[in-house]
Amino acid sequence: MTKLKAILTKVTAIAVASAFVLPALFTSPAKAFPDGPIAFIIPFGAGGGADIEGRLLAKEMSKVLGVPVVPINKTGGGGAVAYTYTKNSDANGQTVVWNSLSILTTTNIGNVPFDYSALDHVGQVEYQPMPLVVSAKSKHKTLKSFMDACKAAPGKLKMAFAGFGSGTHLFGLAMMNEAGCKPALLPVKAPKRNAVLLSGEADIASHIFTNPVKLVKAGKLRFLVISSGKRSPQAPDVPTAT
Secondary structure, rough: OOHHHHHHHHHOOOEEEEEEEOOOOOOOOOOOOOOOOOOEOOOOOOHHHHHHHHHHHHHHHHHHHHHOEEEEEEEOOHHHHHHHHHOHHHHOOOEEEEEHHHHHHHHHOOOOOOOOOEEEEEEEEEEEEEEEEOOOOOOOOOOOHHHHHHHOOOOOOOOEEOOOOOHHHHHHHHHHHHOOOOOOEEEEOOOHHHHHHHHOOEEEEOOOOOHHHHHHOOEEEEEEEEEEEEOOOOOOOOOOEE
């Protein structure tokens, strides 16, 4: 098994389990908790799916906890900047990070100088797969069609993904490597990834399901495959990969 496949196996069939974590060694303090505002760290940029969902979650957490839960974007390194910031914060429960599959990829490929166990999980919020997506105008209506074209012209077709070391990067690479395909790599933040597909700047994108689904339903983008053990009820005709 290659290192890439080993990492992807460890991250449970290439799916995103969005959750929030806090520095390890946190124990319930003697005084009332929470004691003041909570910093809610978001690893990705404003406007993307992770940012939108994270801000909604922070708002609801604030209602439940009775203190401000303040969203703070700490971007870079496929999540490494946010996870490092959280790991280095005081282990008092007042700093949490909204995370995804990237917390496993960054700690397994060496993007951060600490292990996954340096952070403790608080809870899981959602579980969503990753698809490979093309423009609806693309001539490639199946994954095989794209892979055949990619193998025939190494380095010509461009694959967009969140950033080096991210879950979308590793999922995309795993799928391409399995088919013997070598695309040009185009790291693009989530809010712009759909745009580069629509403009033709990218030929395919490795995505988080919620980011392109509205454009897929609007007939502007097309799913080729979804990383899941079973077909999605929102895209029942799209094949899966695990």
